Amino acid sequence: MGCTASDVVAALRLAATVVQEHRDELVRLDQAIGDADHGENMRRGFTAVLSRLDSEEPTSPGKALKLVATTLISTVGGAAGPLYGTAFLRASAAVGDAAELDCEAVAKALQAALAGVVARGKAVVGDKTMVDALTPAVAAAESVDGSVAAVLSAAADAAAEGAESTVPMVARKGRASYLGERSAGHLDPGARSTALLLRAFADAAAKA
């Protein structure tokens, strides 16, 4: 079964709840190697997403993704704004006007999101950024042939593993890069939030 606009909205609502629950954890991670604002920025952004979803009803998956993009761009305030904003915007463009997304469309949306993040932030795998979570997630999504839930679950697992892989890395992009060697030994907050979002999308798809 594919996912409809209301499935996407449900996934986004769950993601917003997860981000709110993990606000303090993301703040702590960002305190260690960044400017300590990632948790609060993400909370602010996804809280704004929730309030927009309360007042608007996106009529297609693509429109729901675009709503997230424009909201995050204008409310987040840190690097996550343009990065996640671009990711959701590209995902929205990739799925177009389709009323329902099958597993191929979801994989394509994830690919487009990754391409957007790379274009915006110029990071590559190994730089200790969200790209380290998103890249294996896309590879996993492409390799799974099954339901949308199965695709997203594989992507979420790979993202979690990819996020963990950032711990020993020395940051080469973002605020953490100013720390040089001292950035090693810490989980990257952006990679962590990417893994959290994909897990929330997978959980929502499993329930749908």
Added chain:
Amino acid sequence: MTAASSTGRVGLVIVSHSDMLANGVAELAGQMAPDVAVLPVGGTEEGTLGTDYGSVVEALADADSGEGVVVLYDLGSAKMTAEMAVESADDPSRYTVVDAPMVEGAVAAAVAAQGGASQADVAEAAERASGDTPAATPSRPALHLVQDAVSAEVLLTNDVGLHARPAALLARTVAELDADVVVRYGDEEASAASVLALMGLSAPGGKSITVVATGKDAGEAVRRIEELAERGFDD
């Protein structure tokens, strides 16, 4: 830091995580370029550190008097926010986000804009600026050997010599002329188009510089610099 209106000059937008920093840079750059719109955008809507996309979009439009806008930024997400704002504009080609040191770049860009430089040239002035003493035009042919060159020894009658404000005045006074102007002090040479290169000469008050100009307005350029020095750079 005037709002744009019709200054007929390229505008500048300074995007920083910090409102204070953006305003400080705009103040510094604006001092050198009274007729250039230098608009600071810093911090989030709530007054915390960060960048606010909507404010950047507004500043881009406000800074554009018709000649285009050059955008400088401080750190990573300010750059990304600026780039997104430019991409979303009706005509992204009117805006150039430059990779330049924010303070030096803004000063160099403001002076170039004050002199009536194009959007591309203002952007280049910012990009060429750096925290190091700028290498002063080493590759050009020795201008004093060019036949139609006009040159003069100019005594720096002010106390501070070719410091920031006098250097900016000198650059401005010849920017609009059709002349290639080089200033020499000791063994070093700087293009009069670059405030930072002029400052890099470290020519102190009481000493003389050599001004060499070529081009249609070469004589006028040298005359203006002589006058400026005689007035003690209006110090």
